[in-house]
Amino acid sequence: MLDKIFHDHRVIERLRTNFLGSCLDDLSARLATHEYSTAVIQPYTCAGGHFAHWMESRRIPLTTINESTIDLFVQRHLPNCRCAVPQGGAAHQVHAALGHLLTVLCEHQLIPPERVKEKSPTDAVIEVFNAHLLQVRGITIGTAREYSRVVQKLLQSRYGDGDVDLRLLTAIDLMDFVANQPQRCKQNITCAVRSFVRFVQLQGFCNAQLVSAVPRVPFRKLSQLPNI
Numbered sequence: 001m002l003d004k005i006f007h008d009h010r011v012i013e014r015l016r017t018n019f020l021g022s023c024l025d026d027l028s029a030r031l032a033t034h035e036y037s038t039a040v041i042q043p044y045t046c047a048g049g050h051f052a053h054w055m056e057s058r059r060i061p062l063t064t065i066n067e068s069t070i071d072l073f074v075q076r077h078l079p080n081c082r083c084a085v086p087q088g089g090a091a092h093q094v095h096a097a098l099g100h101l102l103t104v105l106c107e108h109q110l111i112p113p114e115r116v117k118e119k120s121p122t123d124a125v126i127e128v129f130n131a132h133l134l135q136v137r138g139i140t141i142g143t144a145r146e147y148s149r150v151v152q153k154l155l156q157s158r159y160g161d162g163d164v165d166l167r168l169l170t171a172i173d174l175m176d177f178v179a180n181q182p183q184r185c186k187q188n189i190t191c192a193v194r195s196f197v198r199f200v201q202l203q204g205f206c207n208a209q210l211v212s213a214v215p216r217v218p219f220r221k222l223s224q225l226p227n228i
């Protein structure tokens with residue numbers, strides 16, 4: 001399968017010779033079966049190769065891999081990665097790719113089925129966004145949870161259960177979403193959406209113009225006080 005996805009024989013050789021080689025072939029095949037495009041299969045497979053490279057360098061036994069290993073890789077290793085192999089895309093893409101890899105490892109009976117928890121593409125984005133809020137923005141756990149809940153609704157309304165391509169997020173999507181929220185919640189919702197779009201910008205999927213498209217809601221706390 002790798003022959004159909006990559007044209008550079010050096011890339012194919014590198015992926016085939018790492019210790020998850022045959023699994024990466026099957027990862028590509030699984031993604032093709034699920035009708036992912038080559039533009040997605042390529043970085044996802046490279047993410048699998050990067051993960052295998054990291055495991056090998058850390059001497060992490062294959063039999064111990066689970067969701068926590070993936071979280072460790074995405075949240076701790078990726079931001080500081082100095083590996084001489086392709087990273088495999090932005091953090092949320094790597095996270096989604098490795099979810100598929102876990103399924104493949106399970107099909108190869110290399111890890112037990114209970115280690116695999118199928119996550120939706122939206123879940124993968126939310127996990128990385130939540131980690132970004134806590135670790136980069138330094139906001140409280142409660143606020144991060146609230147922002148993530150809002151963004152989950154936004155992504156669900158935009159992408160449903162399908163693949164989440166953040167490059168397709170438009171100003172109209174954001175304005176429609178905010179406009180359809182209850183007035184009393186709009187202050188918090190615009191903060192959450194604005195924060196998410198800045199995160200998307202940091203990942204390189206949009207420019208600053210999309211951030212400015214998020215409607216501003218005036219803070220009305222004083223004006224809501226009754227006249228006396």
Ligand SMILES: [Zn+2]
Pocket residue numbers: 050054077078081082083
């Ligand atoms: Zn790395």
